[in-house]
Amino acid sequence: MAQLWGGRFTKETDKLVYAFNASISYDKKFYRQDIEGSIAHVGMLEKQGILTKDEAERIKDGLKGILEDVESGKLKITEEYEDIHSFVEANLIDRVGDAGKKLHTGRSRNDQVALDMRLYTRQEIKETDDLLKALLETLLRMMEEHTMTIMPGFTHLQKAQPITLAHHLGAYFEMFKRDRMRLKDIYERMNFCPLGSGALAGTTFPLDREYTAKLLNFYGPTLNSMDGVSDRDYLIEFLSALSTVMMHLSRFSEEIIIWNSNEYQFVELDDAYSTGSSIMPQKKNPDIAELVRGKTGRVYGALTSLLTTMKGIPLAYNKDMQEDKELTFDAIDTVKGCLALFEGMISTMRFKKDVMEKSASHGFTNATDAADYLVNRGVAFRDAHGIIGSIVLHCIEKGIAIDDLSIEEFKEFSDAFESDIYEAISMETCVNKRLTIGAPGKEAMEYVIEKEKEYLNTQPEIGACV
């Protein structure tokens, strides 16, 4: 057991208590951020004359040595230490002796851990955003390719009106674009440095918090030391944004599972992204999509868990907050993994255009357009709706599509029908006449694709303006 405290105690910590309290098994994940934060702290202490130049140099060299040795595998982070902070400090003292004992001047593990977690999360927000951007680029490429791939659009999972695959994918483009906006917002609010908050009430040492914040690329220091050590709002916001990403991925996964089913056969997943059955030789299962859908629950769980943990905690730091880590790390790793796999899955998926188009033309998806045709010939919409309803019923009984009726048959339902009805209700016409902004018509879609392209090319990286 290697701990940073003990002077006040007369007994060894109970072994079970030690294990229960320790966090090194997971906070070792941010050893890099812990060292980076310590280097900045020491630089500031030196500038303020709290450490001599020589002491500061020795400490910084020691910290850099620890970082190198951990990265190269020479130094293992072992569980004999309570947490990553103890590990770094103990190793530093081993390496540089007495100077190392001054590292923690004007600092508490409370503001130290608050800093480490922020530095870690800040980086993860950027990495999540990069993955979302890559997914958007893939989606846009697919949209450009499929502006004429006709498929049924659904409401209530019933065929409704014809759309194109580009249009369908474009809906997800918008969702993932908003997910990126959320990440950017969160970054803007969370990019403030808590170091210097001390245990809860700042410190009597003349720290330059502005300087530390600048060294670590924060917008500035946090403005209340109690809040600085106990704010976990940004994690809750990040988990909420991650939950929304998963909700979007899960909806998309669900559609892919449906499209890939034997009944639909709109798509065929690439062999590299599907799995077989140990017993049924014919099976090719969409496990990746199912797992993404399934893991959504896990990320929602992290959000609910942290909200619940935080709700009863009085100011300022309390050990409950240590619980923020495992679940946040797990949620981040889950979402990043899902985003990468999902992008691979959709970019290798094969669309069966003929099946999709046939499904649209045999699902009465042009019924609204047939009614609109009558309206354009002077029939009141409600009457037109009734006439087309009767036609649909007739076609269902005969097992045919509306377009399969002869003009004579059309005329039996209404005199307003002329031979241009076929052109008016062809799938191409139904789609391409829908030209309002955001609609599936080819020209409308091309306009949107240009806008999305512009967005992808002009959107600065998160934190780029620091």
Ligand code: ARG
């Ligand atoms: N492992 C702790 C955490 O994650 C670090 C802070 C410890 N502070 C304390 N007063 N015990 O929250």
